[in-house]
Amino acid sequence: MSNLTDLNEKIAKCDACRLCKQRKRAVPGEGREDAEIMFIGEAPGWHEDQQGRPFVGPAGQFLDELLQSINLKRSEVYIANVVKCRPPSHRDPLPDEIGACRKWLDRQMELIKPKMIVTLGRYSMARFFPGATISKVHGTSRTSEGVTYFAMYHPAAALHQGSLRGVIMEDMLKIPPFLTQAEAVPEEPTPQKSKKAEKVPKVEKAEKPGKGEKIEKVEKGASAEKAEQTEPKQLSMF
Ligand code: URA
Numbered sequence: 001m002s003n004l005t006d007l008n009e010k011i012a013k014c015d016a017c018r019l020c021k022q023r024k025r026a027v028p029g030e031g032r033e034d035a036e037i038m039f040i041g042e043a044p045g046w047h048e049d050q051q052g053r054p055f056v057g058p059a060g061q062f063l064d065e066l067l068q069s070i071n072l073k074r075s076e077v078y079i080a081n082v083v084k085c086r087p088p089s090h091r092d093p094l095p096d097e098i099g100a101c102r103k104w105l106d107r108q109m110e111l112i113k114p115k116m117i118v119t120l121g122r123y124s125m126a127r128f129f130p131g132a133t134i135s136k137v138h139g140t141s142r143t144s145e146g147v148t149y150f151a152m153y154h155p156a157a158a159l160h161q162g163s164l165r166g167v168i169m170e171d172m173l174k175i176p177p178f179l180t181q182a183e184a185v186p187e188e189p190t191p192q193k194s195k196k197a198e199k200v201p202k203v204e205k206a207e208k209p210g211k212g213e214k215i216e217k218v219e220k221g222a223s224a225e226k227a228e229q230t231e232p233k234q235l236s237m238f
Contacts, residue, residue, distance in 0.1 A: 002033060003111050004033050004108070004111050004112070007028070007104070007107055007108065007111065008028040008029075010104075011026050011028040011084050011104050012025070012026045012028065012052075013026075014026060014084065014085075014101075014104070016100040016101070017085075017096060017097045017100040017101070018097070019083070019085035019086065019087060019093075019097055020085060022085075022086070022088050023049055023085040023086055024049050024050055024052075025049060025050070025051070025052035026052065026084045026085050027044040027048045027049065027052055027053060027054050027081060027084055027085070027086070028052075028080070028084055028104070028108075029054055029078060029079055029080030029081065029084075029108060030053055030054060030074070030078070030079060031074060031075065031076075031077050031078035031079050032075060032076055032077065032078055033078075033111070033112060034112065034113070035076065035077050035078035035112055035114055036114060036115045036116060036179065036182070036183055037072070037077050037078075037114055037115070037116040037117075037118065037175070037179055037182075038077065038078040038079075038080065038108075038109070038112055038114035038116070038117050038118070039055075039063070039077060039078070039079045039080075039118045039120055040080055040081065040082060040105070040117060040118070040119055040120060040124040040127075041054065041055060041059075041079070041080070041081045041082070041120040041121060041124060041154065042081060042082055042083065042092075042093065042120070042121045042122075042123045042124060042154060043081050043082065043083035043084075043085070043086060043087055043093045043123070044081060044083075044084070044085065044086040045057050045059070045086060045090070046086065047060070048060075048086065049085075049086035054079045054080060054081055055079055055155075058156070058159055059154065059155040059156035059159060060155075062155040062156075062158055062159065062165075062168075063079075063120075063155045066155065066168065066169065066172045069169065069172055069173065070172055070173065070175055070176050078108075078112050078114065080105060080108055081105075081124075082098055082101065082105060082123045082124050082127060083097055083098060083101045083123075084101055084104055085097075085101075092123075093123060098123065105127075114147065115146070115147060115148065115179070115182040115183055115185060116147065116148045116149075116150060116175075116178060116179050116182040117147060117148070117149050117150070118150045118151075118152055118175065119149065119150070119151045119152065120152055120153075120154050120155060121134070121152075121153065121154030121156075121157070122134050122154070125137060125151050128149045128151075129142070129149065129151055132151070134151070134153060137151040138151050138152055138153050138167070138171055139151070139152070139167075139170070139171040139174060141174075141178050143182070143185075146185045147182070148178050148179075148181065148182040150174070150175060150178055152168060152171045152172070153167065153168050153171070155168065
């Protein structure tokens with residue numbers, strides 16, 4: 001049994017927070033165990049809870065289209081969520097639920113060792129772009145400890161707000177050059193490599209843009225956090 005399969009079994013039995021009481025199935029994640037690129041969403045919805053697989057509902061259909069647009073298949077990437085069990089009634093995951101689940105995502109990143117992590121939505125962004133706002137940071141990247149982090153709106157955002165569909169599609173098209181660049185970074189030879197997932201990347205300037213790409217600088221600090229809090233509730237996941 002691979003370490004990841006073993007981990008998935010542990011996640012499936014996890015009872016570290018209240019979400020275990022109402023789930024049909026935990027949704028650990030799926031994809032290639034040595035994927036170069038990992039997509040991290042928020043939390044399973046109804047469809048995911050039924051099937052135990054990430055992004056299999058309407059947002060997942062759009063994610064599949066997005067992957068296709070850059071010639072990637074699900075089997076070539078790894079897809080996971082910040083929270084592994086479905087929060088009831090479409091509610092956002094609560095801070096203690098995110099905290100209880102953190103160790104699982106940490107371990108997934110340690111085992112998969114992706115060179116690039118794409119955050120889908122606000123909760124995943126908050127983990128890797130602390131203090132950022134999604135409207136400012138989407139479509140930008142930063143690199144830390146040999147891993148490139150790239151922020152995107154959640155695919156479900158396009159389902160609720162049609163105008164974001166084009167934005168999300170454009171952001172997706174920025175991934176291949178970043179991925180090529182990330183793949184060119186040599187593996188770290190030291191055992192410290194397995195620790196890389198525990199480090200939160202420094203909030204600095206976004207990566208240098210590729211030809212014709214627009215990269216915005218990410219603001220950190222009180223003003224950005226304040227802006228975040230004022231985003232409309234129905235868009236909170238994006
Ligand atoms: N939304 C998410 O964030 N994750 C899923 O797996 C499905 C919908």
